Amino acid sequence: MDINNVVLSSRIRLARNIKDMPFPNRQTKSSANYLLDLVLNVAKENLDFETFKMSNLSEEEIATCMENNIISKDIDLNYGGYAISSDETVSIMVNEEDHIRMQCIITGLNLKKVYDIINDIDTVLMQNLDYAYDSELGFLTACPSNVGTGIRASVMMFLPALTISGGLEELSSTLKNLGITIRGMSGEGSESKGYIYQISNETTLGKSEKQIIQEVESAVIKIYTLEAETIDKIKESNDVNLFDTILRAFGTLTNCYKLSSSEYFELSSLTKLGSELGLIKLKHNDIFDELNYAIKPANLIKLSGKYLNELERDIFRANYVKKMLKSEILEDE
Amino acid sequence: MLCTNCGNNLAVYHTTKDLDGKKIEVHLCNDCMVKQFSIENSNSNNNFFNPIISNDSCKFCGCTFEEFSKTGLLGCPNCYDFFRDKLKSVIGKLQGSTIHYGKENFKGITEYEKEFMELNKQLKEAVYLEDYELASSLKEQILKLKDINGYK
Numbered sequence: 478m479d480i481n482n483v484v485l486s487s488r489i490r491l492a493r494n495i496k497d498m499p500f501p502n503r504q505t506k507s508s509a510n511y512l513l514d515l516v517l518n519v520a521k522e523n524l525d526f527e528t529f530k531m532s533n534l535s536e537e538e539i540a541t542c543m544e545n546n547i548i549s550k551d552i553d554l555n556y557g558g559y560a561i562s563s564d565e566t567v568s569i570m571v572n573e574e575d576h577i578r579m580q581c582i583i584t585g586l587n588l589k590k591v592y593d594i595i596n597d598i599d600t601v602l603m604q605n606l607d608y609a610y611d612s613e614l615g616f617l618t619a620c621p622s623n624v625g626t627g628i629r630a631s632v633m634m635f636l637p638a639l640t641i642s643g644g645l646e647e648l649s650s651t652l653k654n655l656g657i658t659i660r661g662m663s664g665e666g667s668e669s670k671g672y673i674y675q676i677s678n679e680t681t682l683g684k685s686e687k688q689i690i691q692e693v694e695s696a697v698i699k700i701y702t703l704e705a706e707t708i709d710k711i712k713e714s715n716d717v718n719l720f721d722t723i724l725r726a727f728g729t730l731t732n733c734y735k736l737s738s739s740e741y742f743e744l745s746s747l748t749k750l751g752s753e754l755g756l757i758k759l760k761h762n763d764i765f766d767e768l769n770y771a772i773k774p775a776n777l778i779k780l781s782g783k784y785l786n787e788l789e790r791d792i793f794r795a796n797y798v799k800k801m802l803k804s805e806i807l808e809d810e
Numbered sequence: 811m812l813c814t815n816c817g818n819n820l821a822v823y824h825t826t827k828d829l830d831g832k833k834i835e836v837h838l839c840n841d842c843m844v845k846q847f848s849i850e851n852s853n854s855n856n857n858f859f860n861p862i863i864s865n866d867s868c869k870f871c872g873c874t875f876e877e878f879s880k881t882g883l884l885g886c887p888n889c890y891d892f893f894r895d896k897l898k899s900v901i902g903k904l905q906g907s908t909i910h911y912g913k914e915n916f917k918g919i920t921e922y923e924k925e926f927m928e929l930n931k932q933l934k935e936a937v938y939l940e941d942y943e944l945a946s947s948l949k950e951q952i953l954k955l956k957d958i959n960g961y962k
């Protein structure tokens with residue numbers, strides 16, 4: 478099995494702050510506005526990024542940005558803002574938990590490349606801003622859990638076999654001892670409905686960025702190997718009930734009248750597992766990566782070109798997914 | 811660079827001040843910075859900070875250690891100076907280390923300060939690892955470095 482079927486994306490986030498300025502949780506109006514203008518200006522002038530203030534964006538625009546992971550839910554909606562590179566792989570949030578949270582996301586497993594990109598951006602900002610830095614503790618952050626490198630290196634993985642087989646519990650405690658966290662992305666705690674998990678470093682001090690990235694990458698490769706082994710076991714098991722559940726999920730996904738996003742995630746994950754098990758044959762294995770974004774509320778409204786209420790969205794989603802998947806099915810000769 | 815106020819310690823805080831229309835550079839050590847800001851905040855019209863200063867709060871932002879314990883968030887970067895010892899024990903538990911080994915910020919720092927910081931960090935690490943032989947040799951190196959650069 479190809480590692481790209483298991484690894485969805487690599488992301489690195491750096492947390493930075495400006496010295497002698499209160500952190501966002503203690504900002505006054507004037508310090509928040511000053512900081513927003515300061516950072517956005519540097520991003521515009523020195524990086525040629527496009528910049529936005531949250532106060533100028535509509536609710537829908539904000540929702541789309543959040544769905545596309547350009548900004549997070551913790552951004553200050555009155556005094557926050559963001560800057561984004563022309564290829565949209567790098568974004569810089571201003572006034573979230575820290576003054577600056579910059580991130581780079583690319584598909585597949587390549588944290589080193591992601592770090593090279595974000596490190597260059599950080600160096601430009603560092604030359605043009607006065608970062609809060611301490612020779613002993615490193616880059617200072619609002620929460621001490623980020624102090625030092627301020628780095629969070631994370632990889633999104635699709636792990637249906639390990640989830641179904643129940644192997645994740647044990648894995649997660651093994652990883653914890655290595656300083657690696659595994660978090661379910663659409664469910665509570667370590668359970669994840671869409672079988673999508675985020676693997677990331679837990680600590681930011683006492684190690685170099687390179688070391689942290691290497692640790693995360695080697696954990697990802699270990700998890701991938703385990704997932705591939707578990708897939709093979711499931712294939713051999715001839716688990717009739719599981720295979721039936723998978724094909725019924727695919728049937729529903731391609732033949733329903735309305736489809737909520739949580740139902741979509743459940744059914745599409747089972748379908749994807751079916752394609753990995755060879756039960757369902759699709760032309761492109763990454764079709765769901767595209768669909769995962771397209772079916773979110775704000776993106777659907779964009780696709781349809783008009784406002785849709787919840788029920789209308791569920792109907793539009795069902796049709797869209799049906800259309801996209803029907804053209805993906807490989808007919809047996 | 812040494813503190814422009816007392817001349818005894820390495821300056822950690824750098825700023826400029828307007829004095830009768832002239833810009834004056836100010837470099838303060840940790841101790842002088844704390845004093846300076848308690849005075850400034852008592853008669854301040856600086857609207858960036860809006861602190862209620864008490865004896866045990868950060869003199870920049872007014873954050874207390876109790877508040878931090880509740881929210882998990884500090885009020886400003888200078889809180890790390892004010893609560894350094896208490897914070898370091900929290901950070902040690904949280905992170906398993908209190909020493910930064912990653913990318914460094916050398917902006918506006920002289921070669922001497924760079925070297926001083928590097929040796930100081932190695933010294934802290936040696937003490938942390940209880941390697942007292944290495945620690946005492948590092949202490950000597952620091953004294954020598956200070957001596958060569960005309961610092962006591």
Ligand SMILES: [Zn+2]
Binds near residue numbers: 813819
């Ligand atoms: Zn002094």
Ligand SMILES: [Zn+2]
Binds near residue numbers: 868872886889890
């Ligand atoms: Zn403070």
